[in-house]
Amino acid sequence: MNEKNILEKVMAEFPGVAFELIEENTDHPYLVIPAERTAGICRFLRDDPDLRLDALSNLSSVDEGEILTVVYHLFSYEHRHYSVLKVRVPRGAPDVPTVQTVWPGAGWFEREAYDLMGINFMGHNDLRRIMLPDDWVGHPLRKDWVEQEEYHGMGTSRNEPMDVLPLADAPEKEKQSD
Amino acid sequence: MATTASTDAVPGFRGTYFGRIKNAIISIMEGMSVTLGYLLQRPITIQYPDRTPKPVKDTLPERYRGILELDMKTCTACLACERACPIGCIKIEVVKDKETKKRYITRFDIDIAKCMYCGLCVDPCPGGAIRHTNEFEGSTSDVQYLVRRFVPPGERIEPAKPKKKEKEEAGAEGS
């Protein structure tokens, strides 16, 4: 089944849902689905005998300014076909239902997206920061993120030797010390 | 002794009672003959740094990416290397003398501590001025000493005349 047919099948299965099928500027045509229907659509994609998208190949998050996007790259080991879904949520309230119940492997991907992009996966059983310390402020992969000046009294930046250097004449010193 | 039934269900066990004893004896003998065989062979260790037949530096292949080196005589101050460096460990400052309308390099620093020896700066260099050496031992007592300065502070050096090739490069950059 080709990728577009899969997406069309989804659209036919869920009439009345505001889908958006996009084929431009991408290698895989994708379907933008409303956030609140994510879990149901994903369950259909996994369970439908023609689709059987049984693996969540990748879950990414993209900061697109006012909108944060969650991208699901799905794959079926049975039929060997791909499918891509996108969920767009406003930056102010980035709430997406978790797909952990559909693909258990999504748990850590969602934790990563929460940690680095600040997307709130509702219903996730263990939504903690994964890469960064628990008391880190902000979500670094957002474009407007500014690094903290210091973390627990430790500076997060150091002097660049190249900028400090013109003051001292390092190679000369080395010769003397030798 | 009665042979126990196959215990495949128990994690980590397989085979019959005596089968396992037999397997253990044979496989352990196989393993021990391999290790004893190596005991009888020449070790392969290279005793760096003082007991090598010749200095390790000389045994490195030609393409080895060691500490960067610059030939000031051929540098055209095209800044291609500075642009190519992903971490910005190369700092070049060029001033233009207003009277003679000549360009001078007043600063060419490479921070070896920061350099990740990727070789991306060598590729675009038109005259082959910047290149990797076979030098890899860079330990010093202070990280500042790892900055290589190719223009002595306070001096200015006239860059070499760009050859034809550099113009192509410059053209390619614009596209």
Place this chain on the structure above:
Amino acid sequence: MTEFITEEMTLNMGPQHPSTHGVLRFQLTSDGEVIHSVKPDVGYLHRSIEKIAEKVTYHGFMPYTDRVDYVAAMNSNFAWALTVEKLGGYQVPERAEYLRVIAAELNRISSHLIMLGVMAMDIGAVTPFPYFLRERETINDLLEELCGARLTYNYIRIGGVSSDLPDGFRDRALRFLDHFEPIIDEFNRLITYNEIFVNRLANIVIIPREQAIAWALVGPNLRASGVKWDLRKDEPYSIYPQVEFDIPVGKGEVGTVGDCFDRFIVRVDEMRESSKIIRQCLDKMPEGEIQSKLPRQLKPPKGEVYVRSESARGEMGYYLVSNGGLNPERVKIRTGSFSAMAIMEEVSKGIMIADMVALISSLDVIAPEIDR
């Protein structure tokens, strides 16, 4: 009669522990030797490579991909090059494709050598590890000749490779393979089929097919669970369609399909296949260019791609969004170790501490690849 009260013990395994490859931490709850629950704690090696990608150019990101998976850096290079080439529609000369595959497969062997040696060491046999490091050293020498570095190669460039084969490389590579193939058999005799080793690994932490797929396991870990899926074969890229090789899958040789032993033996067999690929590539390699003409400053068109390729630790996917500028808009790296680490919590209930060590090394997790 006095009542015997026991309580669970919380054990902190890592970040400094001999068998956590790289810097990992596990919070174990155990009843003596038997583990009740495992909470992996990652992030000690988080170097924000995805954020760095937004600040550097497409060419300039290549050295960073070395650092994503330092044990199989060439495969990581390869994946990034494929991604950008697909996005921009850049062509690669055929000779460069062959060079890429030779380098990537050599690197795959060296990565598996590390994994197998370390796994043997975690099980308690120290000796196979130096043997494998010795073989890996030869590969490192070959790759050093080829690209100038031993670990962070930065060899593959977008639109080609950085340098052609040095003189005599072919002979030296063939001589290495001739020497290496019997060494695999010797290794099997030394450790793989050792009764103690087999008993330590057979039927330990069985990951069945369905679970492996649902938890998004990839690469050798997935194949060990009996899924015959290899991107090099099933979704061919580069010149993989032109070479012949098999995909080893877990057969449950000494236990059940998907146990630790299968994850071990799949990699042993994969080394043989890689060696086969290298031989064919060295034979078939055409003459010609190694780098297509590309501008110094790449500006791929606006758009997005998701490209997967088979790294040593399985599927390495780069999701790349471009805004048409000099820097990528967003790069998301999907690595094999990440999902392998995610499954740890699920499958490690009720095993013993010694099995935990076997599980960690059998999944072949590389800490920087998890954290990136």
Place this chain on the structure above:
Amino acid sequence: MERLADYIVYNLPFLQQIPRVIVDLIIMLFFATCMLLFWVALFAGITSWVERRVAGRIQSRIGPNRVGPQGFLQWIADGLKCFLKEDFVPAAADKKLFLLAPYIVFAGMFAVFVVVPFGDGLIISNLNIGIFYVLAISSLVVVGILMSGWSSNNKWSLLGGMRSAAQIVSYEIPVSLAILPVILLTGSLGMQDIIRAQGPYPWQWFAFHNPFTFIAFFIFFIGALAEGNRTPFDIPEAESELVAGYNTEYSGMRFVFFFFAEWANLYIIAALTVTLFLGGWNTPAHLYTNLFGLLHRSVDVAGTFVFILKSLFLVFVIIWIRWTLPRLRVDQMMDVCWKYFVPFSFANIVGTIIWMVLADAAPVLGYVRYILFVVGLMVPLAIAMKITRNFRLAKSEIHLNPFI
């Protein structure tokens, strides 16, 4: 020892005026001190160097080669370094037990040397309960290890200590049971009596006496490895699992004591195996008439030489095993003990008794020992053949010089 005392007293007449008990005591103490200083300490140290060198060569490395000629003084350097290190006690540790534990381990190991023979007449004390004393006193080590593990107040140490206790207590049983056939054949518990019951030639050794002692030999040897925490039974200090097991928190000299005990124990395992199964110091009697005719038989030079040579060979085998095999899991280790070793050991005892009765009736059974000797010879032959095959397949070259 008595014979040595006889010899000394006989040759030094002024000693005859002192009561004989005191002379015996002084000679014994002198000999014990000499052994601690010149044999155990040297042996443990040098074995550590030998082990590292052998391990190096097995792993295609060189091993320590910088301190002294060929790195021979490495063990002194290491000992000195550890001696100068801070003797660190963790704040949460039970200080008294923590400090005491290494001594108990050390004492348990060293006390065994009292009955380890070195030659005909060369033994600190030829106790009439010799081997029984070994079994009893070596159990002291468990207490020390458990103490060190528990008092460290470190969970990894505790696990290591617990594993060790379980392991040593379990393996005590097959080891003791494997000794019984030998005691049955000898009719004595004394170490020298056991050796005297065997002969100088391999087929006269107890290991090849009958099929049951043949099996008992392997059970004893492997069981002794397990008691000594050597690979494949190094579960208490499994470095990839438990960091360093019971000695994780130790540093400085106390750390050295554990290793001192471990390497001394290496010799004990080897010496006991040689005593019980491999003929001990027995040398052909005519050797003396030909070679050592001048010497009194009580100073058994050739015997001591043969005994130590056999022991060193076994030490090498133990090292060789260690650097080949992986480690068992803790439940598998128990499994091996209770499901394999213990039943076989019991069968050995019964078998030996029946054998002894039958052998009296049918002397023809005496020829079985030659067959077993040939079977035993097959093992090194098979290994040699496998090595030749490996060399042929990998196109390797022999390089016998141990000093690169």
